[in-house]
Amino acid sequence: MKIKIHPYLKVGLKGIASLLLIVFSNLYLQWCQNNLSVDLALKFAFSWHTEKFFLACLVLLLFYGLLASIAGSIGAGALFYSIVIGILGYANYLKMAYRQEPIYPDDLKMVTQFDLLHTMIGTGPFVLAILCILVALAAIIWSIYRSRKLSKQQQLLRGMILLVCTAGLVYVSHFNDSNNLLRKAYNRTALWIPYSQKMNYYNTGFIGGFLFNLRVDAMEKPADYSEAKMKEIAKKYTEKAAEINKDRDQEAPNIVYVMSESFSDPSHLKGLTITGDPLKDYYAVADQTISGKMLSQNYGGGTANIEFEALTSFSMGLLNPQMTTPYTMLVPKLSQLPSVVSYLQKQGYDATAIHPYDTSMYKRKDVYNVMGFQTFLDQDTMTYTDKIENNPYISDASAYKEVLSLLADDQKPQFVHLVTMQTHMPYEGKYTTLNYQASGDGNMTALENYLQDVSYSSTALKNFIQQLKQLNRRTLVVFWGDHLPGIYSDAIKEQNETATLHETQFLMVDSEGTFSNETVPVTSPFYFAPNVLNESQQPINGFYALLLALQEKLPAFENGQYYQGEQWRSELSLDAESKELYEAYQLIQYDILQGKQYSLQTDLFG
Numbered sequence: 001m002k003i004k005i006h007p008y009l010k011v012g013l014k015g016i017a018s019l020l021l022i023v024f025s026n027l028y029l030q031w032c033q034n035n036l037s038v039d040l041a042l043k044f045a046f047s048w049h050t051e052k053f054f055l056a057c058l059v060l061l062l063f064y065g066l067l068a069s070i071a072g073s074i075g076a077g078a079l080f081y082s083i084v085i086g087i088l089g090y091a092n093y094l095k096m097a098y099r100q101e102p103i104y105p106d107d108l109k110m111v112t113q114f115d116l117l118h119t120m121i122g123t124g125p126f127v128l129a130i131l132c133i134l135v136a137l138a139a140i141i142w143s144i145y146r147s148r149k150l151s152k153q154q155q156l157l158r159g160m161i162l163l164v165c166t167a168g169l170v171y172v173s174h175f176n177d178s179n180n181l182l183r184k185a186y187n188r189t190a191l192w193i194p195y196s197q198k199m200n201y202y203n204t205g206f207i208g209g210f211l212f213n214l215r216v217d218a219m220e221k222p223a224d225y226s227e228a229k230m231k232e233i234a235k236k237y238t239e240k241a242a243e244i245n246k247d248r249d250q251e252a253p254n255i256v257y258v259m260s261e262s263f264s265d266p267s268h269l270k271g272l273t274i275t276g277d278p279l280k281d282y283y284a285v286a287d288q289t290i291s292g293k294m295l296s297q298n299y300g301g302g303t304a305n306i307e308f309e310a311l312t313s314f315s316m317g318l319l320n321p322q323m324t325t326p327y328t329m330l331v332p333k334l335s336q337l338p339s340v341v342s343y344l345q346k347q348g349y350d351a352t353a354i355h356p357y358d359t360s361m362y363k364r365k366d367v368y369n370v371m372g373f374q375t376f377l378d379q380d381t382m383t384y385t386d387k388i389e390n391n392p393y394i395s396d397a398s399a400y401k402e403v404l405s406l407l408a409d410d411q412k413p414q415f416v417h418l419v420t421m422q423t424h425m426p427y428e429g430k431y432t433t434l435n436y437q438a439s440g441d442g443n444m445t446a447l448e449n450y451l452q453d454v455s456y457s458s459t460a461l462k463n464f465i466q467q468l469k470q471l472n473r474r475t476l477v478v479f480w481g482d483h484l485p486g487i488y489s490d491a492i493k494e495q496n497e498t499a500t501l502h503e504t505q506f507l508m509v510d511s512e513g514t515f516s517n518e519t520v521p522v523t524s525p526f527y528f529a530p531n532v533l534n535e536s537q538q539p540i541n542g543f544y545a546l547l548l549a550l551q552e553k554l555p556a557f558e559n560g561q562y563y564q565g566e567q568w569r570s571e572l573s574l575d576a577e578s579k580e581l582y583e584a585y586q587l588i589q590y591d592i593l594q595g596k597q598y599s600l601q602t603d604l605f606g
Helices: 007-033 038-048 050-071 074-099 105-110 114-121 123-149 152-172 181-187 197-212 227-245 280-286 303-312 340-346 361-371 396-407 444-468 490-495 525-535 542-553 576-593
Strands: 254-260 272-275 290-295 350-354 375-377 414-419 437-440 475-481 503-510 518-523 556-558 561-564 567-569
Touching (some): 007 074, 074 123, 114 123, 227 542, 254 396, 280 503, 290 525, 290 556, 303 340, 303 361, 303 414, 303 475, 340 414, 361 375, 396 414, 437 444, 542 576
Parallel strands (some): 254 414
Antiparallel strands (some): 561 567
């Protein structure tokens, strides 16, 4: 006997099922955010942060309503919604595990980077995710096709839901506007922690943290920002640069930047024992020149942010915390961005960028165009593309061959910016021969493969430096690791200071051996350009003159990490002279990235 269900009851049951789906999906996101802890997820939702949890449910309901109305079916919408949330939560769990930071809105732009995603998460999860997406898309398409049979009343209701949900999500996207009602509702109970997005997401929930990182201004406007102030600063430091430059008339050297993926020295970490010396060849070079440690903004990732600092000499620490990736969120919108590239081009240099991978990563193709690179070579346009054993990435040795082929043309000085890939994660299974052993808490197989990786990288660097001596033109190299690899266990990380987990190796070397043997305790990548030009007695601009003065007072800093008086501080403390330098730097950075770019109408950038 077939039981007939009253239409209103059927609608009610579907409504209850939809609400349960929203609640469970939000719990799932919290579960992934809290390292798969059911206890923490439940306490967040029903004990500690209940109001924020249900505000997040409202946002998820709008998203679900949008999908269901597009599909014309609650079931198809629920399927697609569940798969999207499932993949998002899993991706957040992986990013937290590897990089100690959550998924940001801008990370979603990487969903088309299939090769990288496949390599990072493995074949099984990748294939499963693709199959789920295909099933969901098929269900949506089939449901849209069938929805033409809906009654006029149902079509009207569908259209109204689509309109309301779309308008609601557009309004939600303006979360950081001062008058946004959702933001005001969150502010009733939320404790925002801008300097630590990891804690921010923990305290406000995945959705709250995600919304906090939606579009925002690059920087807050300094109180004394004006055209007159920018001209005053430009005049002062341009005159300082002119004084420094008056006796500098040497031939322009080649300059090579090498940002080495995840290059660092694991022996500096407490809790690990390393057998052998994988960085022997690196130190053979470093110990004869200017070298030391570099402060990286991130642990386990954030390559593009370090690159942004090194090329522009602007600091991530001065940006709004929500400006998580300037390469994708900010730079492509600019028509002009002064950098070491644009400065050297004014000095007659040719500029080439090399990245042995995909050109679309972090919108590098667009970014390099804004900065003024004339050529961008990637894995498809490079001449030398050899790999080592099972490593899926082009080797450093091959990348250096590519650089040398460019430097062979000595008609003009060259600026070459190389971003390597050989030492990118994942590490397990890269090499069959492992010459170094490690012991300690965590995945030692991954670490031992990493040790082999940096050993090959060190040897390639040493050989490259030797070959530079055969060139007709003097060549300067700035080499640095962008961040530590995200392979260390929580136990290892707990044994080490925050600064230690953000310190990588760097060196500056001159092919003619003129740089003194100097050990730098720590520096920041935005000091690289002024330092390599200054150490090699090349002319500098007013902006670099300011940075050289600031470095004497503040040798390295990021948000919440300040190296002053030979020790790390969590808060910035400045005397009058240091404050003047710091605020001038802050004003210039605001002017270029968010303001009217008054300083581009002066000679500040040369």
